[in-house]
Amino acid sequence: MKPTHHLDDATLLSYSAGALPAALAVVASAHLERCATCREHLLDADQIGGMLLQQQRVEAPDDDARAAMLSLLDHEPALAPMALPADFVEAHDPDRLPSALHPWFGKSMHALRWRRVAPGVQRILASSIAGGDLMLLRIAPGSKLPLHSHSGNELTMILDGAYDDMLGHFGPGDVADLDGETLHQPVTSPGVPCICVAATDGPLKFSGWVARTLQPLFGF
């Protein structure tokens, strides 16, 4: 199924520039794996980077540097035929997490070891990621999350199940690319739990006393 909610262009440009905080970049990569449309937009962003690289005004390289480069070529082995491993995406395996998540959470959705953090909410935190927080969330079907906004940027990708909020219906592969101006209250769909991967570069701000009570439980 093709995603219907995509990465914000500003996020893609930052990704292309190598400027997206690491936690957000993991979620962006996971979506890019599943979304040809965003890969096309990323190529456009890379073309801008290529042009800015091209436009730099520079001096010609000196003879020493040229000689050093040529001697490196002397030590290059003859080229082996390029292998194109096909293992990157075993498409349509519903248990397989996107490759970008493997280093943090393993390969299998089934094998995840959840920890309960609030009624109906389970979580796995990625340890030792620099630049933001990265976590998997598993929210019981038919749950209403506390109303909250974000003090920085938040990127969430649905892996299984679905939720609805003021921005629409989010199903597997969709990303919600939010910043501090969005106040939202997701409601998960009935049936199966909603499993998503979420990254933030700043703590969440919950509004209302219920949410303030819940905030320590979420540990955001």
Place this chain on the structure above:
Amino acid sequence: MMDSDRTLAKVASFRAKRPVPPSVNNAVPDALYWSTQMAAVSLQRDRASFMRIYDHFAPRLQRYLRNLGVAESMADELVQEALLTLWRKAAMFDPARASLSTWLYRVARNLYIDHVRKEPHWLPVQDGLDRLDHAESDRRDSQPESSVDQDILKQAIDRLPPVQAKLVRMCYLESKSHSEISLELDMPLGSVKSSIRRAFAKLQGSMRAPR
């Protein structure tokens, strides 16, 4: 073998029609020129063509990395590494998809994120995305839009309003996150993002415009 012979013949006749201009510092040869050089590197392991690419791009890559704050010796190393990658993977270059400057930009950015920002998972993920793109263009019957007209894109960059131009450069050439830009310029995060979005839409419009 048959396949590569056929490609070689195609490229050889294509090359013959196009004499190679002498390289001039800071002049920008067109995309066709670079794809011809890349074909010679890939099919004939031609060192003269490789060094034409080196002479033009090595100093630009060096400048790009130094602007990102990479120390000089590390930048030298990464420039060599980027060009060795080009030597090894020249066959992967597809001029119909992206210009050589775009291709090298990706290589250098990936090396920067791997070596300098030390994010060990970035390179394998980028390789994976590359493979997906290759699989996709192989599946298509006709080529997608060929790589963009470099002059039109350049003009569109030059025409950006000053604030948008500044934000785009801070992203690409200083590798600053939206939050860092917001702090540094004392500009709300939402405005930073919407300006960047508008700039991107303009540049993208120029790339997609009919020639």
